[in-house]
Amino acid sequence: MKQKTRKSVVKKVKITKSGKVIRRKTKQNHYNVRETKEAKRGKRRDITMSGREAKNIKDALPYA
DSSP: OOOOOOHHHHTTEEEOTTSOEEEEOSSOSSOOTTSOHHHHHHHHSEEEEOHHHHHHHHHHOTTO
């Protein structure tokens, strides 16, 4: 029987061709006027997840 993909996870992460799991940096939605320039620039970057956290996400996405 086919496994189901967790759609909530699909919307939040991306799996690269080499198998790395990438997600967006948190706390970007509002209150950004107060942030310093460095903090704003830092939020633009994506984060590579590693360890058990990345493995759990890969398990939730069987066909990624």
